[in-house]
Amino acid sequence: MKIGRDFFLEPTLKVAKKLLGKYIFRKYKRKLIIGKIVETEAYIGPKDKASHAYCQKEQSINEKKKIIYKNFSRIKNYIQDPEIFLNRILKLKNAKVTNRNLVEYLKGGHVYIYLIYGLYYQFNITTHKEGYPQCVLIRSLEPISGNFKVYPNGPAKLCNFLKIDSSFWGHDLIKSEIFYLENGENFSEKEIIKTKRIGIEYAKEDSQLPWRFYIKGNKWVSKL
């Protein structure tokens, strides 16, 4: 069964754990690529120093508006009332808006994908209510169907496996017929390993938060 909107509207840490064991379906060239999520990380902006929505210096309202207007055509299909969307973002403190991270402010169930190091894509799913920049980074999949020569055991590698790129920026996983999630296994707290997140040393004390989750004993969890 396809996963619906409500699944993604819950608190981000809960969603990050619930996503373990769920299936990602991707229709590509008349074939179905399937992967089971085995590793995730939560990013809870704007208070989380590791989040793209975190800013040390407050961004001006005019600068935020400029970026939202500039990118409006890219997100207009995913919001109901532009006025409400704008006001929610503008009243949030210490929240940064960029051309890249704007989709993080959409309600749960949308795709936040971006290029990192000029080479690799990172696939995140937005969580929580509209106006709050929170998401879950999908770090590793267990391949169920697809090209088994392309290992999906890493955040960039799984994008290659799923054949997704920046064209999916903002994509709605709930309404989509070509890229969506299906229900799968549920894991208890003791079957879920919690560690600090990877590669975010710059986030100071927040780099130590236990917001990375993976299925205990699963061989497809990414290597460090």
Add this chain to the structure above:
DNA sequence: GTACAGATTGAG
């Protein structure tokens, strides 16, 4: 305008 770091990866 220029410099630099980053939610990574595979090769050596």
Add this chain to the structure above:
DNA sequence: TCAATCTGTACT
């Protein structure tokens, strides 16, 4: 350990 080289930020 390093290079691949895009995007955002903090400087000049």
